[in-house]
Structures are given as structure tokens and as C-alpha cells.
Amino acid sequence: MQSDDTTHHGTQHSPPATATITLATLTAMVVGSMVGAGVFSLPSRFAGETGVLGALISWAVAGTGMLMLAFVFQRLAIRKPELDSGVYAYAKAGFGEYLGFFSAFGYWASACVGNVTYWILIMSTLGAVLPVLGEGDTVVAFAASTACVWLFYLLVRRGVKEATAINRIVTVAKVLPIIAFVLIAVFLLDPQVLAENFQGYGITGPLFEQVRGTMLATVFVFLGVEGASVYSRHARRREDVGRATVLGFLMVLSIFASVTIVSYGILPMEELAQLRQPSMAGVLEAAVGGWGAVFVSAGLIVSVLGAYLAWTLMASEVLYVAAKDRDMPRFLARIDHNDVPRAALLLSTLLIQVMLVVTLLSDDAFTFALDLTSALTLIPFLLAAGYALKLAVGRGGTAAGTPTRGDLVVAALAVVYTAFLLFAAGLTFVLLSFVIYAPATILFAMTRREQGRRVFSRGELVIFVVSVAGAVAGVVALATGAISI
Template identity: 65%
Template sequence: MAGTPGRVPVKLSLLTMTTMVIGTMVGAGVFTLPQRFAAATGVSGALIAWAVAGFGTLMLALMFQALGNRKPHLDAGIYAYAKAGFGEYLGFFSAFGYWATTCVGNVSFWVLIMSTMGGLFPALGEGDTVLAVILSSAGLWGFYLLVRQGVKEAAAINRIVTIAKLVPIIVFIVIVLFYVDPQVFVGNMAGASGLPLFDQVKETMLVMVFVFLGVEGASMYSRHARRREDVGRATVLGYLSVFAIFASVTMVSYGVMPAAEMAELRQPSMAGVLESVVGGWGSAFVSVGLIVSILGAYLAWTLIAAELLFVASKDHDMPRFLGRQSDRDVPTTALLTTSVLTQAMLLVVLVSADAVNFMVDLTSALSLIPFLFAAGYLLKIAALRDGYTEAQERRRELALGVLATAYVVFLLFAAGLTFVLVSSIIYAPASILFVMVRREQGRRWFSPRELVILAVSLTAAVVGAVGVATGWLTI
């Protein structure tokens, strides 16, 4: 249990925390970028989209760095910031929502692995068959047993895997760059979607959120940092490294295939792009790299998910049973609960029309509320001069808060009504856990303000459920 006398806390170095940020960001998303971008936009739209998402995500990375330095006592960053800024109930929603984000994201990882293997074994389909779900479930529980061995061991494995999985992605960029045809690149300038340019850019935003999820990874594991300032440094270093890689994968792909053909590629589309220039071995090479990459990301996300539930329980914002910890620094009950929800979401794959893209987009949509609260918290403390002694520093962080908040609001608009309502179906039932916490504390279940929030979340969930049941919303 936490607080056991004589136990030495696990402390992570700047290198390990940076690789955790990279490890959480470089997962399934990068391997889907060529097809997702080609289906939405051309070179012009892609350049604008990367500029918008790159700048917006940089604002988020700097926001987490600022909050880490400004409020060093707040552990499990994205959840703690929401609670400190907007109260216990919205803090609870942020904790649950981010946790659900990690679970759904982990499902997308398994689906993409099985879709990749489906090219060799048709019984796996595109990751959405019964056999694929069974094999994914076996992998899920195998990782559960691995993480049970200890946080330090799992983090060390993640550092090794992170370095290993970058190799095939960088090799892809270098090889494809040599085959870039300027005429093909120019021919893809407008793209093949036929949408207005603004809509083209908007269509790329959810996948952008997905590929950049993890930029907050260091802040989520801040209680294990050797030095508090390493949290912000790891966040920015990890982001800059990954941005360069992701943008390169997208743009070089436009130089070797017409956008219309690339839009029809099977996921992982990076495999199809490389195969088009070097033959069958290119597809196999990318496929192996994808599996290594995803397994590393899965490990990092599982660590973060369990850590979030554990810290929320210790802060009395999740039920007590989630705060149990082994003598190897593993939040055991939180880890088990994470694996159970991931398993449940795997079953949704069987009824989804497009399992990979649906899980990617749902993951992104679920994450936006926690990001909005975190950005809003920086905006709030800067506006109220909370803890600031230098006017210039306050103005800088106020501008940062405004830009980060505006970017997340734009992402909510880009997500569209469907994913906002489907996300509400997942968010609303979580209030049962909130009631459990209040009962453990002998407190009133909801304050008048919290009842308003509850009513809004339940209404959105009912509308979403009816929409899915009637076919108005499709998954």
C-alpha cells in the first residue's frame, strides 16, 4: 500500500520521461496519416492543417510546461488542473474522461494491429472480426500481467521500445523521399476530396488530436520525476521530436502516389505507400514497425491510465478501491479497472462500420473536455493573477492560456455533433463513481451547481443514445 515504511519511490530521469512522451504519441496514428490526409485534403490543405495543429499543440505543450512550473504541487496534471480550477465534479469528469480516452485509444491500437495482420490472415478482417477481438483480448491481458511486475520495469521497457519503433518510421521517410516525383506532388496540391479548403482542414483535425495525444504524458506522471522542472522539458522535447516526424510522413507521401489512390489504401496506409515504391517488402517492413510501435504506445498509455485513477483516488475524487497499490509501486486495482474497460470497448468493435477510424476519432473527442479544462485553468490563474509576481510573465501565460483554450474550442467544433454526443454516452454514467465517492465521505451527492452539470451531461447522453439506436448517429 502507499506509504509503506522503507519503500524507495520510483524516480524517472529526463530521458525516460521524454521517451514516455514520445512513446505515448508515436503509436498507431502516424501509420494511418497518408490515407487519412489523402481522403480529406491535398498538399495545400495539409500544409495549413499541420501549421494549425502544430501551433495549437505547441500551445498545449507550453501550457502544460507553464502549469507544471506554476503549480508544482498538482500531480496527475490534466485531472488536477480541472479540479483546482473548476471544482470537484468537473475535475472528476476530467479524470474519468481522460482515463476513458486512454482505454478507447488502446482499443484502436489492437484493432490496427489485427487489421495489419489481416493482410496475411483474412480471418482477422480489418481488426473487427470475432477472432481478431479474441486475439486482441489475449494481448490486452498479457500486458496487464507485464505492468503488474512494476512501474520501473515497465518504464524501462518503454524507453527501449520507443527508440526501436522510431527506426522504421525514419527509414520510411528517408526511402520515400528518394522516390518523390515533383509532378505527382504538384498534382496532389488540391487533393481529391472536392471539399472547400476550410472543410478539408477541419476533416484532418480529429486524427491530428489522436496523433498528438500524449503531449501531456510527462505531466501525468509528474510524481515520479527526479526533478520537477524535467516535466516541462520532457513535454516540449517530446513534442518537437514527434511533430517533425509526423509532418514528414504526411508530406513525403504526397510525392509518390496520387491522392485519390492513397485515399483508398488499407490501413496502415504507410505500408501501402512504401510498397508502391519498393515492392512487397516495404509493406512487411512497415507492418512490423507498426506492431512494435503500437505495443510500446500501449504500454505507455496503460501506465498513464492506471496512474490517473490511482492519484484521483488518493485525492478522494475516485472511490477508495482504486487507490490500492502493490509494494512494487503498481496501482493494482486501477490497472485492473483500466484493462476491464478496454476489454469492454473491444466488444464495440464488432458492431462498428469502420472500427479503426471510429476508435481513433472517438479517442480524440473524449480527450477534448480534459484538455479544455486544463487550458481554461491556465487562463483563469493568469487572469486572476494567482501566484504571479512579474507582470510580463503573467501577460505571456495569459496569452498562452487564451491561445490554448481557443485551439481546443476549435477542435470541439471540428469534432462535430456526432462524436460530442457519443462521448457523452461514455461520460454520463461515470457520475455513479462520483456518487460512490460522496457516499464514502458522508457528503451530499450533488450541490445545486453540480446538479446542473449532471442534467446537461445526462441530456446529451440520452440524445446520443437515441441517435445511435435510431441510426441518426452512426458508429
């Protein structure tokens, strides 16, 4: 998340003496970051949009596009080893400090909003036996989620190394129930039900719109593919960052696609679409009875708590590294004796708390938080892919080495994919993203003032005006009811 330029474009970091995270742990962090709330929501999210054919196309598109992004992060980790923390570093190196700042802030905000989905899903899961929790969107659920948010804040304050060790254990514990779900569903799959769910045209419209409707869900479940890049400064070997990224991605893609497709063989689309979240529990309950819902629910709670831990660490790391490179206010660069960036951790927890309040006002808290998380991530991903494309066409400097045709193809496909995702997100979430992005410029201005510099260059002022215009349009649209949450 930084630049390789010298003046005002970030500083280079040498690996600290404590950089001992292994390939296995990095891979576990990638898997742990991706396998969270999203996988348990896939059956109903997909069934509400498309049939088996559309789902297969969606996973082919999402898998190819995200694999290109995984390759982008892998190749950039090797070609630009001096850039720590992945997404933000590449945006800044390629397109300057202000867009780099937006990338850092957007990525951080998406991590925090994504963490909100975890508590909604846990409370919705428990709501099946405790009706007072509803679907994770009641006042009681909000109070319980708030208590848990601050308990995890206290846990992470104990130290990064302790938290990453816990995450590695939890990753194994949560993947096993998901694999068990797939195997049970395959064994009990009804070919006739699967065939009846194959096309889904009559319910969900043209095939292109079906595929488009699933795109934000696929973005959400793949968030974390860049997890190893975020922790690159802790890696024992730099090349492990890229290996962990691709290895973790391929493992998770096979899991996600399998969970989606086998569910179509258990229940008709109409029933799948109406399942309460976590819909995977409803699928297994339909297949084997009540114990199936309990089994999935237990796996979900372990999974989501592990993912919450991983993303809390990532969010804090993003702010910390950006502040170290003088791209965020200096108070965010302070670490305590446990190597924890305490101010960054506190700010992350506060944003999670604020977004929990916002979800109380939403008609569908889980879907809103999930889609907003995906939309916030698209700008950072697009800028990282754009930087890779810039290097591939020979404008990245000789230090990057000689670009290959493969570099160009990978980067171009990643750019096309992320641009398509912005289109798929639709105007609502693009405007809501501006509402969050524009006020963040206050942190950018604080940073520039600390350094005794002008707040904006001419080009940066143009970007600022565009972002403010988008934010104003978003607020007006919300106030008039043109868009809703």
C-alpha cells in the same frame, strides 16, 4: 490532475523516495505515448480529406495549437508543482471537483479507447497475410486482441519501473523505422505526383472543410503530449516535466508532418485514400515493393505495443492519483508490493475489453475508435487550458506567481484551439462522449458517499443534468439512426 485548494479539493503530494525518472526517460515517455498507431494511419486519413496544401495548413494549425497546449502543461508544471498528474489536477483546481472528476474520467476513458485502436491496427496489419483477421474487425481478430489485452495486464502487474524501462527501449526501436520511411520516401518522391496532389479541391471540397476533416486525426496522434505531466510524481526534477513535454512534442511534430507530406509524392490522392490500414505500409510498398510493407508492418507492431504499454500505465496512474486525492472511490487507490495500482489497472483493462466488443458493431472500427478517443480527450484538454487562462488573468491566487503577457497569449490560444477541435469533432462524437461521461457519475457518487458528503452541490447538479441530457440525446440518436458508429 488535482487541485491546490485544501478543503475537499485534493491533497498535496511530496515526491516519493523512488522519484527517479530522468529527463531522458520522461521525454521517451512523451514520444512513446504519441508515436503509436496514429502515425501509421496518417497517409490515407489525410488523403481522404485534403491535398498537400490542406495538409500543410492542418499541421500548422495542429502544431501551433498543440504547442500551446504543451506550453500550458510546461508552465503549469512549474507554477503549480503541487498538482500531480497533469490534466485532471488542473481541471479540478480551476473549476471544482465535479468537472475535475469528468476530466479525470474522460482522460482515462480516452486512454482506454485509444488502446483499442492499437489492437485493431495490429490485427489489420497481420490481416494482410492472415485474411481471417480482416481489417482488425473480425471475430477472430477480436479473440486474438482479447488474449493480448490480458497478457499485457499480467505484464504491467509486474511493476511500473520495469514497464517504463521497457517503454524507453521500445521508443527508440519504433522511431527508427518511421524515420527510415521518411528518408526512403523523400529519395523516391515524384515531384509531378506531389504537384498533382497539391490542392485537392476537386475531390475533397472547400479548403476549410478539408482542414476541419483532418483535425480529429491530428488530435489522436498528439495524444500523449501531456505524458510527462501524468508521471510528474515520479520525476527526479520537477522542471524536467515541462522540458520533456516540449522536447518530445517538437520531435514528434516533425515526424508526423514529414510522414504525411512525403506520402503525397508517392501515390495519387485517390489511391492513398483507398489504402487499407496501416496505410504507411501501402505507401512504402508502392515505392519499393513488397519488402516495404513488411518493413513498416514490423515497425508498426513494435511501435503500437510500446504505445499500448505506455498508455496502460497512464490510464492506471490517472485513476490511482484521483483516488489518492479522494476524487475516485478509495478501492482504486490501493497499490501492491510492485507499486502497481492493481484495481485501477484491472478497471482500465475491463474498459478496453468492453470497447473491443463495441468495435465489432462498428462499420469502420479503427476510425470510430480513433475519433472517439480524440473527442473524449477534448474536454480534459479544454479544462486544463481554461485553468491556465484563469491563472494568466490573475485569478489563480498569489501562489502562482505574477502572470506574464506570454502566459495569457499561450493560454488563450490553447483555449481557442481546443474549442475549435470540439467544433471539428461534430455532434456525433460530442453526443457519444456524453453517453460515456454521464454514467461515470456513479463513481463520483460512490466517492462522495464514502466521505459522508452530499453527492452534488447546486452547481454540480446543473452540470449533471446537462450531461444526462446529452447522454439521453446520444442514445436516442443511436437508436433512431440519426448517428451511427
